[in-house]
Amino acid sequence: PYHLDRATCGTMAIMGLRSNWGRLSPATKTSFSFLLQQRPPTRNASVTSSSGHFKIHYNTSGLHAVALTDNDGNSIPDYVDETIAAFEDSWVKQIDELGYNPPPSDGDGVYDIYISSLGTQSVYGLTWPLGSDTILPSYIEVDNNFTDANVYFTQGLDGLKVTAAHEFFHAIQFGYYADFNAAWWQEMTATWMEDVVYPEINDFYAYVPSRMNDPEASLDFFSGALPFGGAVFSHYVEQVYGIEAIRNVWATLLSRSPQNYSLNEIDSGMPSGGFSGVFPRYTVWNYLTGTRGRPNYYSEATELSAVKIRDLGVSGSGTGSVSIDHLGATYVRVGTSGLSGGLRGNFTFSDTNAFTFVVLLIKANQVELLWPQSTTVVVPNVNRFDEVVFIPTVTAF
Numbered sequence: 432p433y434h435l436d437r438a439t440c441g442t443m444a445i446m447g448l449r450s451n452w453g454r455l456s457p458a459t460k461t462s463f464s465f466l467l468q469q470r471p472p473t474r475n476a477s478v479t480s481s482s483g484h485f486k487i488h489y490n491t492s493g494l495h496a497v498a499l500t501d502n503d504g505n506s507i508p509d510y511v512d513e514t515i516a517a518f519e520d521s522w523v524k525q526i527d528e529l530g531y532n533p534p535p536s537d538g539d540g541v542y543d544i545y546i547s548s549l550g551t552q553s554v555y556g557l558t559w560p561l562g563s564d565t566i567l568p569s570y571i572e573v574d575n576n577f578t579d580a581n582v583y584f585t586q587g588l589d590g591l592k593v594t595a596a597h598e599f600f601h602a603i604q605f606g607y608y609a610d611f612n613a614a615w616w617q618e619m620t621a622t623w624m625e626d627v628v629y630p631e632i633n634d635f636y637a638y639v640p641s642r643m644n645d646p647e648a649s650l651d652f653f654s655g656a657l658p659f660g661g662a663v664f665s666h667y668v669e670q671v672y673g674i675e676a677i678r679n680v681w682a683t684l685l686s687r688s689p690q691n692y693s694l695n696e697i698d699s700g701m702p703s704g705g706f707s708g709v710f711p712r713y714t715v716w717n718y719l720t721g722t723r724g725r726p727n728y729y730s731e732a733t734e735l736s737a738v739k740i741r742d743l744g745v746s747g748s749g750t751g752s753v754s755i756d757h758l759g760a761t762y763v764r765v766g767t768s769g770l771s772g773g774l775r776g777n778f779t780f781s782d783t784n785a786f787t788f789v790v791l792l793i794k795a796n797q798v799e800l801l802w803p804q805s806t807t808v809v810v811p812n813v814n815r816f817d818e819v820v821f822i823p824t825v826t827a828f
Contacts, residue, residue, distance in 0.1 A: 439638075439659055440594075441554030442601050443618055446611040471545050471572065478507055479541060480515045484522050487511050489546040489575075497546055497575050511546070513588055514573065517595035518544060524596075524628045525603060531678060534602035537561055537568040542602065549574040550582045556594040558601035560609060567605045571598045585634040596628035597621045608684035612692035615651045618658035620677055623665030627674070633734070635662045640736040646717065649828075650710070650758035651694055666729060667713045672702040694828050706758060707826040711787045714760040714822050715800065718791060725798060740764045740820070757785075757828035763821040767813050774813040776821050778806045785827035791820040 474488040474495070489511055490496045497510040505512070525531050534542060549556070555574065560567040577583050577590030585593055600621045622635050642648075642660030650661060668676050683700030698705040719728045721737025729735060740762040741751060753761045765774060780786045783806065790801040790808055794817050801808065810819055 439554065439656065440556060440558075440597055440601070440618060440621065441549075441552060442556075442558040442598065442621075443611065443614040443653070443658075444554075445557060445559060446609070446614060470543075470570070471547065474545065478511060478515070480519060482519060482522070483540075484542060485515060485518050485544055486541045487514050487544045487546065489514075495547045495575055510576070510591075513591060514544060514546060514595070517588075517592045518542075518599060520592070521596045521599040521628055525600060525624065529627075529674065529678060531600075531603045531681070532606050534599075535566060535568040535606045537570070543570040545570065545572045546575050547572045550579040553582055555583065555590065556598040558598045558605070560605060565608055565610050567609045569602050569605050571602060573598065584637040585632060589629075589632045590634070592629050593625040593632050593634040596625045600624040604681065606685075607681045608692075608696075610692050613684070613697070615653045615658040615661065616680070616697055618653075619661040620665050620681075622659045622662035623669070623677070626662070626666070627669075633731070635659065636734060636736075639663055643717065643720065643736045643738040646714070646738050647753060647755045647759045647761050649756040650706075651697075652756065663717065663729070663735065664713060666731075667716050668702070668709065670730065671712070672709075676702045698828075706828070707787070710758055710760075710826050711789050711822075711824050714762075714824050715789060715791060715798075717760075718762055718820055718822065719798070738762060742766070755823065755825050757825050760822055760824040763823075765813075765819045765821075767816055767818060770813050772811075772813070774810045774819055776808040776810075776819075778808075778821070778823060780806060780823065782827070785825050787824045787826045789822040789824065791818075791822065792816045793818045793820065 474490050476491055477486055477488045479486045491499060497508045500509050502509055526533055549572065557572045558569050560569050573591060573594050577586050580586060583590050601617065604617050626633065626635055638656045638659035641656035642663060648657060650664060665677055680697060680700035684696055687696060701709050703709050716728045717738040719725045720732050720735040723737060724732030742764045755761055788803050790803060792799040813819060
């Protein structure tokens, strides 16, 4: 079981409050004035990584202290050594191997990491923007132990590792496009990046149910754990179109330097002509998860939460209606046990031009896809298949 009330990344909460600062009441501004801080309180110790990329700030006593264990005898607490290693892993993977730009400098050429006690805030980490432009330097805070089982799905050093990968990608993102309106894309790809840097940890599994349990919600709807669970979309794009496809979207955001964000900015960087070409097959992959997992789809399909379906289970006929948001889908399954002859599906859409329609014909070792050109679909000899799944998707926005 996965607990969606546990910690997430706190970066977008910061970005959201900063973006809407002018709309807040004086009392609210007073309560959240700490979000305008340029730096956290000074720590009593610091060390710069051997590469010169990172400076780690930490305390040896008090609330934010790290454990003082020093098994290698280098006079640096082991937890600080592990923090350096996790961020260096992230630099090597994200910048040296994947080709992303380094995060914008705050002036001294060293990226600052602060180790803090974050468990009471229910966040793994925070990437703090320094400024209010669409391209920003930043610094990062990470928890000082990741030991609270009631807060962190992934604990200990594994929690530290995925947090480093996630938050450092936010720091990189702020060098491409830092506006809060793209928060869904920022969190989706940062959660995906955890698995790219540390594929053996899989913290993102904890958030996938939020997306799979609400497939009708828009892919860009930022609520609760939805954007974190949306990492499955990034995994799909990576597996089908190549890992560079995600970077290409970020490069598009940078080159366009949009001052007024719209979903078109993401769409224009997508492969296959945009969401209209990418999204429908993604919905197919989502059906083939959990116990329905099949080879040649998600590499971790059987480990992912299964998408919610509307199971008609008809022996004669069945009807229903549902509201689907843009870049959302619904799944209508018909089990064929006991059926004979043909199966007819009649669908009425509020805007036919906004919908794409996919039908899955599934049997033990085969999945066939139909792309109907009509809102009426007839499947002859339906007992040739174990199940038929109708998937209306909204690709217009």
